Amino acid sequence: MPPPQQEFIKTILTYYTLNPMTRITEIRLTLAAFIYGIEIDIKNVIKKYITPFQEDIHFFQNQELTAKIIDRYNKENPGVDYKANIDELIDFLDFHDTFTILKKNEVFLPKPVIINLNLILNELAELTPIRNRVMHTRPLLGGDFSTAYDFVTKLKRTDPIDWKHSIETRELIEKDPAYILTLKLPQVLSYEKENKVIHNLPIPDFDDTGFIGRTKDVEEVKHLIFTNKVVSIIGDGGIGKTALAIKVAYDIVDMGDKCPFELVIWTSAKTTMLTSKGIEEIYTAITDYTGLVSVISETIDKTVEINKLESILEYLEIFKTLIIIDNLETIQSIEVRDFIRNAQTKCNIVITSRIGLGELEYPRRLNGLTETESARLIREIARIRNSDILLKLPQATLVEISSKLYFNPLAIKWFVSTVEMGIPPQEVLNNKDDLLNFCLTNVYEKLSAGSISVLNSIRASRRKLSSAEILYLSEYEALEARKYLIELFKTTLISREIIDVSNIEEVYYYISDFAKEFLSKKHPIDAEYVKLVTKKSRELSDGLNDIKKINRYNEFSIYALACETPNQRIAAKLLSEALRYSRGADYGNALQKVGEAKNVDPNYYEVYRVGAFIKATAGDILSAEDDYQLGLEIAPENIRLLYYYAQFLLFQLEDTDKALKLAEKVYQQRPNHPNTAFLFSRCYSVLKEFNKAISIIKGLLSSGELDSKNIRVANTELISLYAKAGYSYLTIESDIVNGVSHFKKSFDTFEHCMGKEIVDFKLIKNFCDALYSFMGVLSSVELENNHEYVKSLITKYERQISLTYLSRKIIMKFSDRFNDSTLNGLLEHTIAEGTKIGNVIKTRNDSYAFVESDGEKYFAHIKEFNEFKNQTDLKKLKEGQLVTFEPVNSPKGICAKNITTVISN
Numbered sequence: 001m002p003p004p005q006q007e008f009i010k011t012i013l014t015y016y017t018l019n020p021m022t023r024i025t026e027i028r029l030t031l032a033a034f035i036y037g038i039e040i041d042i043k044n045v046i047k048k049y050i051t052p053f054q055e056d057i058h059f060f061q062n063q064e065l066t067a068k069i070i071d072r073y074n075k076e077n078p079g080v081d082y083k084a085n086i087d088e089l090i091d092f093l094d095f096h097d098t099f100t101i102l103k104k105n106e107v108f109l110p111k112p113v114i115i116n117l118n119l120i121l122n123e124l125a126e127l128t129p130i131r132n133r134v135m136h137t138r139p140l141l142g143g144d145f146s147t148a149y150d151f152v153t154k155l156k157r158t159d160p161i162d163w164k165h166s167i168e169t170r171e172l173i174e175k176d177p178a179y180i181l182t183l184k185l186p187q188v189l190s191y192e193k194e195n196k197v198i199h200n201l202p203i204p205d206f207d208d209t210g211f212i213g214r215t216k217d218v219e220e221v222k223h224l225i226f227t228n229k230v231v232s233i234i235g236d237g238g239i240g241k242t243a244l245a246i247k248v249a250y251d252i253v254d255m256g257d258k259c260p261f262e263l264v265i266w267t268s269a270k271t272t273m274l275t276s277k278g279i280e281e282i283y284t285a286i287t288d289y290t291g292l293v294s295v296i297s298e299t300i301d302k303t304v305e306i307n308k309l310e311s312i313l314e315y316l317e318i319f320k321t322l323i324i325i326d327n328l329e330t331i332q333s334i335e336v337r338d339f340i341r342n343a344q345t346k347c348n349i350v351i352t353s354r355i356g357l358g359e360l361e362y363p364r365r366l367n368g369l370t371e372t373e374s375a376r377l378i379r380e381i382a383r384i385r386n387s388d389i390l391l392k393l394p395q396a397t398l399v400e401i402s403s404k405l406y407f408n409p410l411a412i413k414w415f416v417s418t419v420e421m422g423i424p425p426q427e428v429l430n431n432k433d434d435l436l437n438f439c440l441t442n443v444y445e446k447l448s449a450g451s452i453s454v455l456n457s458i459r460a461s462r463r464k465l466s467s468a469e470i471l472y473l474s475e476y477e478a479l480e481a482r483k484y485l486i487e488l489f490k491t492t493l494i495s496r497e498i499i500d501v502s503n504i505e506e507v508y509y510y511i512s513d514f515a516k517e518f519l520s521k522k523h524p525i526d527a528e529y530v531k532l533v534t535k536k537s538r539e540l541s542d543g544l545n546d547i548k549k550i551n552r553y554n555e556f557s558i559y560a561l562a563c564e565t566p567n568q569r570i571a572a573k574l575l576s577e578a579l580r581y582s583r584g585a586d587y588g589n590a591l592q593k594v595g596e597a598k599n600v601d602p603n604y605y606e607v608y609r610v611g612a613f614i615k616a617t618a619g620d621i622l623s624a625e626d627d628y629q630l631g632l633e634i635a636p637e638n639i640r641l642l643y644y645y646a647q648f649l650l651f652q653l654e655d656t657d658k659a660l661k662l663a664e665k666v667y668q669q670r671p672n673h674p675n676t677a678f679l680f681s682r683c684y685s686v687l688k689e690f691n692k693a694i695s696i697i698k699g700l701l702s703s704g705e706l707d708s709k710n711i712r713v714a715n716t717e718l719i720s721l722y723a724k725a726g727y728s729y730l731t732i733e734s735d736i737v738n739g740v741s742h743f744k745k746s747f748d749t750f751e752h753c754m755g756k757e758i759v760d761f762k763l764i765k766n767f768c769d770a771l772y773s774f775m776g777v778l779s780s781v782e783l784e785n786n787h788e789y790v791k792s793l794i795t796k797y798e799r800q801i802s803l804t805y806l807s808r809k810i811i812m813k814f815s816d817r818f819n820d821s822t823l824n825g826l827l828e829h830t831i832a833e834g835t836k837i838g839n840v841i842k843t844r845n846d847s848y849a850f851v852e853s854d855g856e857k858y859f860a861h862i863k864e865f866n867e868f869k870n871q872t873d874l875k876k877l878k879e880g881q882l883v884t885f886e887p888v889n890s891p892k893g894i895c896a897k898n899i900t901t902v903i904s905n
Contacts, residue, residue, distance in 0.1 A: 027145055028134055028203075033173065034152045035095070035131045037166035042098040042124075043090050045161055050101075050108045051086045061104045065097060096128045112160035123151050137203060138254070139211050139247050146383065197253045199264035201246065211247050212380065213373030214240070221248045221350075221364055225322070226260065228362040229344040232328075233352045235366035240409045241352035242268075242326050244366060248350075249324060261322045261348070263315075265296055268326040296323065309339070316346035328353040368407025371399045377409060378402065381416045389419055404429050444493065444523060450476060450484040455493060456525050459516070460533035464497065464508040466566035468600045472573065473536055478599030485509070493519070506566055543573045556643055556675035558613060561606050568604050571597040575610045587618040605635035609644055616652050624648065642666050646679060656686045667696075672703040674710040681717060690725035697721065708758060708880050712839075715753050716763040722746035723770035730777045740782065746770045747793060754797070759882055761803065761837035761853065768806040775813045787818050798826050799902065803837050803884065838896070840881040846871040851885055851896040858887060858896035865899045877901075 050059055060066045072092040073082045082089050093101070099121065106114050130144045152170050155163040221244065224231045233241045253264055296312055315321070323343065328336070328351040340349055340360055351361070369377060375398035382390035390398075405411040418428045447455070457473040458465055465473070467485065474481045488494050497508050511519065550559045559579060563572040578593035594611040601607070608631030616624035628645040635641055646662035649655040660683040667680040677700040684693035697718050700706065706714060723746040730739030750767040753759050771793060778786060794801060794814060801807045807826075815821045838853030840860070851858045862874050864885075885896040 027140065030173065031130065031134045031140075031145060031148050033169050034148050034166065035127060035134060037169040038124075038127065038152070038163075039095050039098065039131075040165045041161065041163050042102070043093065044164075045109075045113065046090050046098065046101060047087045048162075049110070049113070050105050051090065053108060054086055056083060057086060057089060059105050059108075060101060069093060095131045096125070099124045110160065116160040120151075123147075127151065139250055141211050143380070146380075196257070197255075197259050197261060197264060199249070199253050199266070201249050201253065201264065201266050202268075211243065212377050213369055214244060214247075217244055217364075217366065218248055218251065221245075222251060224362055224364055225252070225348055225350060228348075230340060230349045230351070230361045232361040232363045233350070233366050234363050235352075239366055239368060241366055243409070245324055245326060245350060245352050249322075252322065260320060262319045263321040265321065265323045266326070267296060267324065313342065313346060316343060321347040322350065323347055324350045324352075326352050369402070369409060369412075370407070371402065374402030374405075374407045374412060375399050377412055378416060381413060389425065390416060393425075401425065401429065444519075448484065448487065450480065451487045454481060454484040455488055455511075455519075456529065457533055458494060458509060459511055459519060460525055460530045461537060464510040466506055466508055466570075468567040468570035469540075470509060471596075471600055472540060472570045473533055478596060508566075540570070540573055543576055544569055547572055547576060554675070556640060556673070558610070558644075560640065561610075562638075562640075563606075565601075567601040568606075571600045571604050571607060574600065575606060578610060578614060582614045582617060587614060590614045591618075603634055605631040605638060605641055607631075608634070609641050612648065613644060616648055621652055625653070639666055639669050643675065643679065646683075650679070650683055650686065656683060659683050660687065672700065672705050674700060674706060674713065678713070678717065681721070685721060685724065688724075688728065690721050690728060694718065694721045694725065712753070712758050712760050712763055712880070715749055715758065716760075716766050719746045719749050719763065719766040719770055722749065723766070723773055726770075727773055727777060730779075736779070736782060739777075740786070743770065743774045744789075750797075754800075757878060758880060759800070760839045760880070761882070764800045764837075764882075765804050765806070767797075768801055768804045768810060771801075772806055772810050772813055775810075775817050778817065783818060787820070790814065790818070791820070791823065794823055794826070802826070803902065834886055835884050835898075836887055837882065837884055837902070840877055840879065840883055842877065842879050846875045849874065849877070851883060851899065853885075853887075856894065858885065858894050859890075859892070860885070860896040860899055864895075864897050865901075867901060 057066055057069070060069070069089060069092050070082055073080075073085075073089050076092075077085075077088075090098075099117065102109065102117055103121065106117075109117070126147055130140075130148055132138065133140055133144065152166055155166050155170075157163070157167060221231065221233065225248070233245060235241050249264055249266065252259055252261065337360065340351075343349060344360070368374070375395055378390055378398050378401065393401075401415065402412060405415055415425075415428055419425050444452075454470060454474050454476070457470060461469070461473060467482070470485060471478050471481045474484075476484065494509050494511060497510065544563070547559070547561050547563065550557050551561070554560060559576065561572040561575055563569045574593050574597040578590045578597070581587070581590035581593060591611070591614060594607060594614060597604070598607045598611075608627040612624040612627035612631070615621075615627060625648070628641070628648060631638075631641050632645065642662050643666045646659045646666060649659035649662065660680075663676070663680045663683045667676045670676045677696050681693040681696040684690070684696070697714050701711070701714050701718075722742045726739045726742035726746065728739075729735040729742060733739075747767070747770065750763070750770075753763060771790070774786075775790060791814070794810065801810055811823055811826050814823055836853050838851040838858065841850040841852055841857065843849055846862075848859065848861045851860050862868060862871060865874065865877075868874050868877075882902040883896075883899050884902060885899040888895050888897045
């Protein structure tokens, strides 16, 4: 075995779980990746050397194939001429057709390619049935993995055939074996006639080695099923009853039109595990007769809630059905026997059990593997697991070992697993009666400190955990934690379960019952550590609840994060922590948390949105844009991502035209949301299209869906927009009527807000800016017409004007422009140095409130309000009341002192 293959196989697989209902996918995913790469490369040879010289697909040289491929193409591309897209047509070829076509068209191929093709033609033919078994979820056979891997391993970049995708796939998996755990099987379009047999067969649990031997057993059991109503596969625990039943069932389903059944229903009563006492039950899916009937009923018709047995028997009258009951011995009872007695008159039944049913069945006793099959099983596992000790043993020794393990497949797998951990084979054999305990003890002692720590995190959590949750609860970086998780999965200390979450398969890890008992007795966890993990779990849960609240409050908040899968939830929590660091200008730690979130789920678009926001805040504009674009590649229509990218383009890159397009797209989806309206309006404002911006804000205000804060913001924007429009009319277009009119609309908006008592410092400031600008651009003719009007505004709102830095400038500008010094006395009314302006935010507690100013919230105790003596006074205070105050830092945070209310009108 070449060195690269040794390294790859040593690390690629997590340890085989021996629970028959656990879905083992690593081998199948690896094969899928390899064969998919090979298929792409062969199709690329056709596209490189043959299709450029073709105007049609006569080079297929097979009319039936030509018609089939054209039909497939037309179904996917209705109305498109395939002759203009011959390269795309090649993608609809089956694997076997690709190298067959190359062979038929050697005239177009360079001689080195022909030689290379002829050398591997037989091997490609061998890969075809493997490819079909992988892609169509059929049981793998012994040697499937080795055949495919040996082929991919010998491919070189210098070969005449360009194996780019195959080699890159191999190198990617060799470089990072954990990559396999993220793969999904490619979707296989079924163009063939639909199989008439409906079934719920599980994915085989022997993918690791493939189905080895038992050719005679398979054929005999199939024959018995076709000629008997009830067939029992009887044998010891772990002897391979379930594996044989699954293999036979898939063979029957694949008979197509020749299959005598229309329904094949699989049920399982329990899973098994080899323990120190032999093969013992560790988990039961069906515990009694009621559970059996419920599973069969739900498989046939989930809508049936009562009279399930009657419903089953009615279906069995209509459909030709085969029912398979796995591990029946755990639920044998008079009721179950009666059910089988009644059902067997209407359908065929196969059971696997350690105990037969007697007169009801035709029993087929299953013995252990043959000597050759047992030795092959050891070699297959040893090769995949890279167990040097076992690979070097001669055939006679392997047969001897198998005999001492009773040729039992489960015991053999346990044996190889134990030897792999460094225990001498003879020592394992001498202690096989106490195998489980001995194996687990030595497995634990061989674990690294990091693996033990990760194991303890899972144990202390007291529940099933996704890989992302394990990463979060452990004390290691993501790559380290994954390494330890893979190390753990080489043992039997943890098991896994694949669960559908939001139509996405998620893997959850847990401590199996037998391992939990062993660990509890031999290696108890310190109580403080359990409390620590519990605390982190609670913090995670609390953080996710906070995220949910923010999402409900404002979907455009930077802290709003969509999180559907377990991985996304962990990543979202890390992103929340990143944003907290960023708020404190700790960008190093913030981006570190973003990196951790990316490691948890690199395809989570929120990672790139938050990362871009933090980078932009830190001044790294170019990297920020890269992140926004990466996020949009993943979620091109996500409204929140588009919103933040539009903001970035507008304010950071000043690319207003591009920002406007995105802002309009977002606004059209949420026209009455303040965030989208403000952004869209500001784009038009920057482009000096003020009337369009005004129209958007007025539409928002008329929607009636704004809270008090956003009403203030909208009016603040409106005051500014009217003033800017007025300035433009007067200075650029020389339109005095419209100019003065828009300025007065700005002042009218302010007076309206004063009347409604919805003012804050920014709103007052915009009013003062507008007033100062108005006096500056008035022509000499208009000065006299507006003298008294402006004077009345200043006099009426002198208190509000005095709160801004513009107060002195406004008085001086009035005196200068109108040649009127009667208001100079107001120059003394200015706000004291160190004093801020803010708005009151009330709470349910009448002993304190908050004051919001410039985006900050200041704690305000009742005793700091100069005009209030008790809680009754504070209770009368209106929400949003304008106040002046002195900001003070305290050990508990920022506070407001010396608070004075500002009279609004």
